[in-house]
Structures are given as structure tokens and as C-alpha cells.
Amino acid sequence: MSDTVGCTIEKKLLPTLLLNESKHSRVFIPKQSDGVTEYAVFGKGDTPDLEAGQSRLSPKSFFFPQTETLYAFDYDTIEPSASEEAAEAPVVLFAVRPCDSASFELLDQVFGPENHGYHDPYYEKKRDNTIVVTLACNKPGSTCFCTSVGGDPAGTRGADVLAFDLEDRLYLEGLTTKGKEFLARNGEVLKEAAETDREVANTLASSARESMPAVEYDRATVKKNLDDQFDNPIWEKITNTCIGCGACTYLCPTCHCFDICDEERHYKGRRIRTWDSCQYAQFTKHASGHNPRPTKTERLRQRFMHKFSYTVESVDEVYCVGCGRCVRYCPVNLDIREVLREFSST
Amino acid sequence: MEDRVEQTSQAIRNEARRLFEADEIDVFIGFESGSLPLSSRPAFLTAEEIAQDPSKIDTLVWDSFCTSNLATYLLRYYANEPNRRKKREKPYPRVGIAVKGCDCRSVYTLAKERQVQRDSLRLVGVPCAGMVDVRKIQEQCADEIVACEEVDDSISITLRNGESTKIDREKALRRSCLECRFPKPENTDSIIDTPARKPGDGGRATLEAFEQKSSDEKWQYFSDELTKCIRCNACRQACPTCWCKECFAEHTDLKWIGVGSDLTDAMVFQITRIYHQAGRCVECDACYSACPMGVDLRTYTNRIAQDVHELFDYLPDFNPETSPPLATFSEADSNDFITDPEQAHE
Amino acid sequence: MSEQAVKANPYVPMPVTLESVAIENDAKDLKTFALAFENDEDREQFSYLPGQFAEVSILGVGESPFGIASSPTEKEHLLFTVKRAGSVTQELHRLDTGRRLGVRGPLGNSFPWDRIAGKNIIIVSGGFAFTTLRSSITYMLDETNRDRFGDITVLYGVRSPGELLYKETIAQWKERSDIGINLTVDREPDEPWDGTVGLVPNVLRDLGPSPKGAIVLVCGPPIMIRFTIPVLKELGFGEDDIILSLENRMKCGIGKCGRCNVGPKYVCVDGPVFTLAELQQLPAEY
Structure with missing residues (x-):
């Protein structure tokens, strides 16, 4: 771990800290209802549910909402969008899981200017305005496999602050300038951590790590096999069960494909972007009717190639953080881990 | 006495083996154990595979987690080749398929709609004990x-x-299974000797209770449920009778609804989808089981089925001869919805 | 919209006015739209090279990517030749002049003009894919550029004479001695025709251009490309000297929305122009 000076906060003081923050920021905390965990706005009297585990929907929607106005228009003007302006208010995302915060760094590489020089002001503004407080996982879920794709239950990627749940208190480390400022301005409810706090945190992290399935997937091998076996009929077999819905892509924290369309009424309207999915036939269909990925087989292969080959080649990253949402919620149990295993033999 | 799950699974394996050995089928569709607890997933065995390794038959299982409606998977065998205008030249494969009561009714519905060819199928009926939610x-x-x-x-x-x-x-058990009128498949080519649960009331009692709610309460319930919808299309894709080549929701030439997360769009999507299922939906709950967000679609699919039953005395059953109400008309059809223009003026 | 604003928000189109519409073919499903920038700074900012494309917006309907058919040497207008097909193009075909539209771009790479300079240029094209080649030819023939290139040979094939794009422009080119124009139609036409009759790959073989010091730009329907590549190889063209332009469905045009990829490359930012050598490294998903 870094030489950052850590601090602790008693859990009963968390609402005070969050209330302080909510005076100048919109604060989101994990909440559970009907067995579904989601990030909801913190209000007076709320307590973050730190036992709630992974949220059903990934928090990517904070930066890349399912529907977003790019701009409003009438026949004569193109106005900057309201959502772009609303993003001016700073946001604190509290208790994001390490896999999800790691996904933010992957999304940065798509929406940020390092991607061929094009800015995405909608994404970037929201991202710049947000402080990510990541909560290390003491009890990874049975479908979690972050360690197999370069992540860690106490991973710091994409996090401004890393927190560990030490039962009655949290141990916190500021990782970025933003994160350190966050801790500094909340000094009154924080205590300097003892050396033992850090040791306990380390112990929790390593036992969480050990509870995860062994890493059985080698990035380079999988990439090579995927590339070499692009035309392998195994893809047809893998696709057999797939029903061609977009659940995996919509739940995935790194999937970022979108559509742009117009909504118009009485000569006024807005241009919006919405999530889209490579699993849909319409996604690549030309106006002529020709479709470069005409069947589910090509479309499913695209999803895997994109995550485990194409992005490795283009930006040296695997676009999977091992959160396991697609494993858990695929309607037909098409398991990404099994597909990786299929392409793991040397 | 032998355990029901093992006994049923074994009987299905025996029947599949018999069909392959008698060269009656090229493919068998059933279920295998999934990678997660509480999940069984569609399995596809080919004559080629079985010839190479007959023990593959033993991967077939039948337990309480076989929630998919396997009829969904039949459509692909009868589709035209992608990116080709001409009809397929290859003969249709001969498919063996294990069917619950609901799967079987979907097969007959699809056969009436000429989406599958009944005589190229070998239906292996599995009397159903109900599937779990x-x-x-x-x-x-x-x-x-x-x-x-x-x-x-x-x-x-x-x-x-x-x-x-x-x-x-x-x-x-799923509500649809508890209320199912047709747990035992009929008009199959063979039937597994295992007890079916007693037929239910088709949801009449539950629906009557729901009808007691006020309009506002019903609207609130519908709104709350559809707020969860992420428009991933898992419901549509899991549904055997949602086979439109181009879904109205994806029309761009004439845009019916938006594709984003707007509540009204989600409502219109489901209302239209479910209305389009009138007389075709077999209430298999595949849509509900597929939904990653747990939206209650049962209340609405059940209502449309009961309406069709009451108004047109039609339930999509195992009878290949009857015509679904949307495909026919008779003078005795209910026409209460047609208002007399004379009266309307008064 | 100023240069800075465009850089800050690449999704916002620049306002343009539809100045003229020309019907290009007998079937009347191909029209050329001439657009003029409303703001001077936009016009200056929009500096492009032949081979690039732009997104044309009809607010309320949507936007679609089209190859730029004008040449940067033609200062007054941006030209786009559009086939009526989807929702945006159908609406475009209905529009009257004077209507305000939006343009985003220029987008994508261009033909590799640095590499092309000093070479003999062979242009092989079929159907309405000729648009960015019109741009290229006009660009090369411009008096400020003509010296930079060797011989220019054009082979352009269409189904029937009425489907030929840019008839007037081509007639002007035919008057010139510094460009060879070869037109062909698929079948013997009913109307008078002074070009050849035959499919592009066959006519190309008969024409037999020398690969020596030459580079070839190929744009056309997939079927034409499939049969043209072997002929070019037969004639001795290397895979690096055969240049193609791809089309895939696009939305953002800036490498973010994720739909136009061919393997790890995005047609919108890494293309649309690729050499045959580059394409052979990629899966054929286009």
C-alpha cells in the first residue's frame, strides 16, 4: 500500500460526514429495497447500507446515463443541453465497489480526449465533478472474478478515496488530490488511523483476495486464442443458448455503446443519446439492409472480441472488471467465465 | 421410490437417446445444469456430437429451474439465411425438444403462425411440476x-x-406455475411418465384481488414496476411468440417509441408487446424469469390471456385446428368495444 | 459555432444552408446536395481532404454520415451525394433549398495524399460510391495540385448510362488531356453510349494499367470490390498500393459509440480509408 496517511471514521459518524458533503454536493449512497441494491440520493436521516453488496445496475450511469440530452433545438437554434449544465453540481459517490470504480478508468479512455482527440463534454464534466469513495470488498460474491482480470477486492483504480469496513469504523485513504481534499475538509469527524488499522485493512483485503477463485485466465493467451480462432465453429455452439437480448451489455460497467437519435414535436426537440447494444441486430445494420454482423453468433463474438482482444490491442486494456453481473443476470446463464475458459487452453 | 428430478431427467435422456438412435432427429433441445445454483439452462445436443460421445446425453437434466420456454429456440431453424433474399435451400433440421405444458402450447401457436413446421419436430412432453421463482x-x-x-x-x-x-x-414456485391450467403437455410425440401438478385456476383469483385496487393504485403499481425496466429486451427475446422480424420498438422509418429509459416509453413498449400477444401468450413467464430487474409482467400477460378467454372463448392450447382470435373472426365475436355512432352523438 | 466550441463539443453540428439540390440519376434516388456554411469561422475551421466524411443533420430527424463529394479546392460549397434509403436520407430527398441543416466534421482519415503524391493514380469505381473519388479527382486536377501527381486514369462503371453520377463534371474532364476517363456500363444499353460495355473487373483487365509507380483507389459495392481485387493483384499491384474506403453504420463519427468497428479499428476514426494490406489484418465485418 502507498505511504498515504490513512484515517478512520466511526460508522455512527458517517451520516454527519455525508450530511456535511450534501450541503455542497449531491451525495449517493448504496440502499437496498426489494433485494435490489442501488445508489440513491443521501438525505437527512439516511445511513449508507455497507452490507448491501454490489448494485444491480453499475454506477456507470452516473457519467453515462441511459438517456442523455445532447442538446435541445428548434428550427433556428442549437442550445447546449440542460443535463450538461446540471452536471455542474459536484457529486460524491459513496461506497462504490472496486470493480465499478476501475470501470470508470476504462470509460475515461473511451470518452476522454486520449481517444483520437475528441472530447465528450457530457461525460467529462460529470466525471470531473465527482469524488469516488470506493469501498473494498470484505466478502466478494460467488460470481465475482475481479482478480482474474487484473482487479482486486481492495483495488484503487478509479478511486479518489479507498475505504475499508473495519466493523465499527471505516479506514480511509485519500488516493488523489480530490480524495485528499475530501478527507481534509471532513477532518472534524475523522481520526488519524493507527498502524493497526492499516494492518487490519490489509488482512481483510488479503483474506478477501484468497476467497476469490484462482486466476485461471491469462490475458495474452485468451487474446491470442480469440484472434486465432475467430472462425472457429465453437462460437456457434456458445451462441446456441443466447437469446440476443441486451441484458449483459446494459448491466456491464464497461459497455459503453450508444445510439444518437432525435425526439421532435411541434418544431422543437432534443437530440439524445441512449444506451445501445452490440447484441441487437439493428446495431450494425446498413440502410441498404446489409448487416456485417448478421446473426447472434457474430454479435456475441463481437462482445467477447471487443472486451478481450480489440481493446487489448488498441489501448492495452481488458474491458471486463470481473463484476459478474452478466454472469448473474443473463436470462439463460451464458457465463462469461466459461467462455474465457474455452479460449484459455494453450 | 426414485427421486422425481433424477427419474424425470433419466427418462428424458432415454427418450433423446432413442430418437438419435432411430435417426429421427438431428438436434435435441433440453436443459443442462447451469453454472450457478438455482439455474438450469437450455442445452443443444447434435446427432454428430452424440455419435462421437454418447455420454453427452447424460448432461440433460430436468429440475425445478428449467424456466426458459424452449420453443423460443425453434424459430431460428426456420428463418431465412441472413443477408440473403432467397429462401433457404437446405432442408429443415429435424428437432427433438423437451416441452413443458407451456412450451408445447407455444409450439402449437408457432405452428399455426407458420413459424415452425410441426412435422419436422419430435415433441417430448414433460408433465410439469412447476418451476421456481x-x-x-x-x-x-x-x-x-x-x-x-x-x-x-x-x-x-x-x-x-x-x-x-x-x-x-x-x-x-412461480405464480404462473401455481396458477397454470395446462401443466401436462398434450399432442406430443411421446410423453415422460412423471406426475404433473394439478391444473390451477389460470390466475382468476389473483387477478380478481388485483381488480379490487383503485385505478390510481393500479396505475401506481404499473408505474413502479415499469420504472425498473432498463429496456434490455430480455422479455421480448425470451418470448417464443415475439418473433417479429423487426420489432415496432426498433422501427426507425416510422418511430413509434423512444429507446431510452423514459417511463412512458417503457410502458408503451410493454403495453404494445403484451397486446400483440393476445391469444398467443401462453403465460409461461419466460419474460418474467428473464428480466434482470424483476419487473412483474405476469399481472399483465395474465390479464390479456383472461380477457381473450372471456371475450373470444379462446386459450392457446394443444389443439392444432383452432384459430387464434387475431387470425380470424366470427359473427359471434364480442363487439362491445364498437360504439354506435348515433348513440355516440347523443 | 467557433472552432473552440466545436473542439469542446464534437456532437454539436455547425449550421449550414441547403443551397441547391441536383437529381443525379434516372431512378431519381440519388441527389447531390450543396451546403453552404452560415458562419465564416465554421467554413474556415472545416478544412478537409478528399476521402473524409461528415455527419449531416436534419434536426428532428437525425444525422447520417456521408463521404464528402466536393473538393477542398471548391471553396463555396460542401457537396454530398446521397442515395434515398433510411429515415434521414428519405427526409433529405424531400427537402427544398433554403432549409437549414447541420454538419459535423470533417471526420475520419482521408486518402493518403502524402503517399499518393508523385505517383500515377488509377481510380476504379462502381455505382454511387464514386462520391469521394469525385472529390479526389477534382482535387488533383486543380491547377495548384496537378503537378504533384503523375498520370491519372479513371475507370467508372454503372449499371446503365442513366445511373452515371456527375455527368457534366465528367464531360468536362473528358475534354482535358491530363486525365484518362473510361466509362463502362454493365449491359448493352438501349440509349446511345460512347463508353465501353462490361463489368468493372473485366474492363480493368482489358485496360491493364501498369502497377509501376502507381497507386489505385477503389470504391464500389462489395461485389465489385470482391472481383476487382484479384484483377489488380493479377496486374501486379501490391497490397499496400491498393487503397479502399469502407462504409459501416455509424452514429457518433468520433470513435465513441462503438458500432462501426472492424476488428480493433473504427471506420469513423481509423478509416474510412484503409489499404488492402491493412484490411487483410482485419475480420471481414463490413
Whole structure:
């Protein structure tokens, strides 16, 4: 771990800290209802549910909402969008899981200017305005496999602050300038951590790590096999069960494909972007009717190639953080881990 | 006496083996154990595979987790080749398929709509004991489920925290299964000797209770449910009778609805989809089981089915001769919805 | 919209006015739209090279990517030749002049003009894919550029004479001595025709251009490309000297929305122009 000076906060003081923050920021905390965990706005009297585990929907929607106005228009003007302006208010995302915060760094590489020089002001503004407080996982879920794709239950990627749940208190480390400022301005409810706090945190992290399935997937091998076996009929077999819905892509924290369309009424309207999915036939269909990925087989292969080959080649990253949402919620149990295993033999 | 799950699975394996050995089928569609507890997933065995390794038959299972409607998978065998205008030249494959009551009714519905060819199919009927609603089981568990075993009428669950618990299967069944009128498939080519549950009331009692709610309450319920929808299309894709080549929701030439997360769009999507299922929906709950967000679609699919039953005395059953109400008319059809223009003026 | 604003928000189109519409073919499903920038700074900012494309917006309907058919040497207008097909193009075909539209771009790479300079240029094209080649030819023939290139040979094939794009422009080119124009139609036409009759690959073989010091730009329907590549190889063209332009469905045009990829490359930012050598490294998903 870094030489950052850590601090602790008693859990009963968390609402005070969050209330302080909510005076100048919109604060989101994990909440559970009907067995579904989601990030909801913190209000007076709320307590973050730190036992709630992974949220059903990934928090990517904070930066890349399912529907977003790019701009409003009438026949004569193109106005900057309201959502772009609303993003001016700073946001604190509290208790994001390490896999999800790691996904933010992957999304940065798509929406940020390092991607061929094009800015995405909608994404970037929201991202710049947000402080990510990541909560290390003491009890990874049975479908979690972050360690197999370069992540860690106490991973710091994409996090401004890393927190560990030490039962009655949290141990916190500021990782970025933003994160350190966050801790500094909340000094009154924080205590300097003892050396033992850090040791306990380390112990929790390593036992969480050990509870995860062994890493059985080698990035380079999988990439090579995927590339070499692009035309392998195994893809047809893998696709057999797939029903061609977009659940995996919509739940995935790194999937970022979108559509742009117009909504118009009485000569006024807005241009919006919405999530889209490579699993849909319409996604690549030309106006002529020709479709470069005409069947589910090509479309499913695209999803895997994109995550485990194409992005490795283009930006040296695997676009999977091992959160396991697609494993858990695929309607037909098409398991990404099994597909990786299929392409793991040397 | 032998356990029901093992007995049924074995009988299906025997029948599949017989069909392959008699060279009556090229493919068999059934279920295999999934990678997660409480999941069985569609399995596809080909004559080629079985010739190479006859033991593959033994991967077939039949337990309380076979929630998919396998009729969905038949459509692809009769589709035209992608990116080709001409009809296929290859003969249709001969498909053996294990069918519950609902799957079987979907097959007959599809046959009437000429989406499948009944005579190229070998229907292996499996009298149905009902399938579980995984959410009902999860609600009864305090921690994540890591393993399960089904023996006769109880399901043993092991939790992540090491605890184990037994769940009464009957109490965990899907509503559609508890209320199912047709648990035993008919007009199949063969039938497995295993008991079916007693036919239910088709949801009449539940629906009557729901009808007691005020319009506002019903609207609130519908709104709350559809707020969860992420428009991933899992419901549509899981549905055997949602086979439109181009879904109205994806029309761009004439845009009916938006594709984003707008509540009205989600409502219009489901209303239109479910209306389009009038007289075709077999209430298999595949849509509900597929939904990653747990939206209650049953209330609405059930209502449309009951309306069709009451108004047109039609239920999509196992009879290949009757015509679905949307495909025919008779003078006796209910026409209450047609208002007399004279009266309307008064 | 100023240069800075465009850089800050690449999704916002620049306002343009539809100045003229020309019907290009007998079937009347191909029209050329001439657009003029409303703001001077936009016009200056929009500096492009032949081979690039732009997104044309009809607010309220949507936007679609089209190859730029004008040449940067033609200062007054941006030209786009559009086939009526989807929702945006159908609406475009209905529009009257004077209507305000939006343009985003220029987008994508261009033909590799640095590499092309000093070479003999062979242009092989079929159907309405000729648009960015019109741009290229006009660009090369411009008096400020003509010296930079060797011989220019054009082979352009269409189904029937009425489907030929840019008839007037081509007639002007035919008057010139510094460009060879070869037109062909698929079948013997009913109307008078002074070009050849035959499919592009066959006519190309008969024409037999020398690969020596030459580079070839190929744009056309997939079927034409499939049969043209072997002929070019037969004639001795290397895979690096055969240049193609791809089309895939696009939305953002800036490498973010994720739909136009061919393997790890995005047609919108890494293309649309690729050499045959580059394409052979990629899966054929286009």
C-alpha cells in the first residue's frame, strides 16, 4: 500500500460526514429495497447500507446515463443541453465497489480526449465533478472474478478515496488530490488511523483476495486464442443458448455503446443519446439492409472480441472488471467465465 | 421410490437417446445444469456430437429451474439465411425438444403462425411440476446462495456464510406455475411418465384481488414496476411468440417509441408487446424469469390471456385446428368495444 | 459555432444552408446536395481532404454520415451525394433549398495524399460510391495540385448510362488531356453510349494499367470490390498500393459509440480509408 496517511471514521459518524458533503454536493449512497441494491440520493436521516453488496445496475450511469440530452433545438437554434449544465453540481459517490470504480478508468479512455482527440463534454464534466469513495470488498460474491482480470477486492483504480469496513469504523485513504481534499475538509469527524488499522485493512483485503477463485485466465493467451480462432465453429455452439437480448451489455460497467437519435414535436426537440447494444441486430445494420454482423453468433463474438482482444490491442486494456453481473443476470446463464475458459487452453 | 428430478431427467435422456438412435432427429433441445445454483439452462445436443460421445446425453437434466420456454429456440431453424433474399435451400433440421405444458402450447401457436413446421419436430412432453421463482427463494435467504440441491419437494440451500436451509418447493414456485391450467403437455410425440401438478385456476383469483385496487393504485403499481425496466429486451427475446422480424420498438422509418429509459416509453413498449400477444401468450413467464430487474409482467400477460378467454372463448392450447382470435373472426365475436355512432352523438 | 466550441463539443453540428439540390440519376434516388456554411469561422475551421466524411443533420430527424463529394479546392460549397434509403436520407430527398441543416466534421482519415503524391493514380469505381473519388479527382486536377501527381486514369462503371453520377463534371474532364476517363456500363444499353460495355473487373483487365509507380483507389459495392481485387493483384499491384474506403453504420463519427468497428479499428476514426494490406489484418465485418 502507498505511504498515504490513512484515517478512520466511526460508522455512527458517517451520516454527519455525508450530511456535511450534501450541503455542497449531491451525495449517493448504496440502499437496498426489494433485494435490489442501488445508489440513491443521501438525505437527512439516511445511513449508507455497507452490507448491501454490489448494485444491480453499475454506477456507470452516473457519467453515462441511459438517456442523455445532447442538446435541445428548434428550427433556428442549437442550445447546449440542460443535463450538461446540471452536471455542474459536484457529486460524491459513496461506497462504490472496486470493480465499478476501475470501470470508470476504462470509460475515461473511451470518452476522454486520449481517444483520437475528441472530447465528450457530457461525460467529462460529470466525471470531473465527482469524488469516488470506493469501498473494498470484505466478502466478494460467488460470481465475482475481479482478480482474474487484473482487479482486486481492495483495488484503487478509479478511486479518489479507498475505504475499508473495519466493523465499527471505516479506514480511509485519500488516493488523489480530490480524495485528499475530501478527507481534509471532513477532518472534524475523522481520526488519524493507527498502524493497526492499516494492518487490519490489509488482512481483510488479503483474506478477501484468497476467497476469490484462482486466476485461471491469462490475458495474452485468451487474446491470442480469440484472434486465432475467430472462425472457429465453437462460437456457434456458445451462441446456441443466447437469446440476443441486451441484458449483459446494459448491466456491464464497461459497455459503453450508444445510439444518437432525435425526439421532435411541434418544431422543437432534443437530440439524445441512449444506451445501445452490440447484441441487437439493428446495431450494425446498413440502410441498404446489409448487416456485417448478421446473426447472434457474430454479435456475441463481437462482445467477447471487443472486451478481450480489440481493446487489448488498441489501448492495452481488458474491458471486463470481473463484476459478474452478466454472469448473474443473463436470462439463460451464458457465463462469461466459461467462455474465457474455452479460449484459455494453450 | 426414485427421486422425481433424477427419474424425470433419466427418462428424458432415454427418450433423446432413442430418437438419435432411430435417426429421427438431428438436434435435441433440453436443459443442462447451469453454472450457478438455482439455474438450469437450455442445452443443444447434435446427432454428430452424440455419435462421437454418447455420454453427452447424460448432461440433460430436468429440475425445478428449467424456466426458459424452449420453443423460443425453434424459430431460428426456420428463418431465412441472413443477408440473403432467397429462401433457404437446405432442408429443415429435424428437432427433438423437451416441452413443458407451456412450451408445447407455444409450439402449437408457432405452428399455426407458420413459424415452425410441426412435422419436422419430435415433441417430448414433460408433465410439469412447476418451476421456481428464484427471487422467492432469494427473499428467504439472508446471504448469497452458493449451492443448492433439489430432492423431491424440497430444495436444500447452502449460503455463503456456511449456513444451510431447506425450502419448500411448492412455496417457491412461480405464480404462473401455481396458477397454470395446462401443466401436462398434450399432442406430443411421446410423453415422460412423471406426475404433473394439478391444473390451477389460470390466475382468476389473483387477478380478481388485483381488480379490487383503485385505478390510481393500479396505475401506481404499473408505474413502479415499469420504472425498473432498463429496456434490455430480455422479455421480448425470451418470448417464443415475439418473433417479429423487426420489432415496432426498433422501427426507425416510422418511430413509434423512444429507446431510452423514459417511463412512458417503457410502458408503451410493454403495453404494445403484451397486446400483440393476445391469444398467443401462453403465460409461461419466460419474460418474467428473464428480466434482470424483476419487473412483474405476469399481472399483465395474465390479464390479456383472461380477457381473450372471456371475450373470444379462446386459450392457446394443444389443439392444432383452432384459430387464434387475431387470425380470424366470427359473427359471434364480442363487439362491445364498437360504439354506435348515433348513440355516440347523443 | 467557433472552432473552440466545436473542439469542446464534437456532437454539436455547425449550421449550414441547403443551397441547391441536383437529381443525379434516372431512378431519381440519388441527389447531390450543396451546403453552404452560415458562419465564416465554421467554413474556415472545416478544412478537409478528399476521402473524409461528415455527419449531416436534419434536426428532428437525425444525422447520417456521408463521404464528402466536393473538393477542398471548391471553396463555396460542401457537396454530398446521397442515395434515398433510411429515415434521414428519405427526409433529405424531400427537402427544398433554403432549409437549414447541420454538419459535423470533417471526420475520419482521408486518402493518403502524402503517399499518393508523385505517383500515377488509377481510380476504379462502381455505382454511387464514386462520391469521394469525385472529390479526389477534382482535387488533383486543380491547377495548384496537378503537378504533384503523375498520370491519372479513371475507370467508372454503372449499371446503365442513366445511373452515371456527375455527368457534366465528367464531360468536362473528358475534354482535358491530363486525365484518362473510361466509362463502362454493365449491359448493352438501349440509349446511345460512347463508353465501353462490361463489368468493372473485366474492363480493368482489358485496360491493364501498369502497377509501376502507381497507386489505385477503389470504391464500389462489395461485389465489385470482391472481383476487382484479384484483377489488380493479377496486374501486379501490391497490397499496400491498393487503397479502399469502407462504409459501416455509424452514429457518433468520433470513435465513441462503438458500432462501426472492424476488428480493433473504427471506420469513423481509423478509416474510412484503409489499404488492402491493412484490411487483410482485419475480420471481414463490413
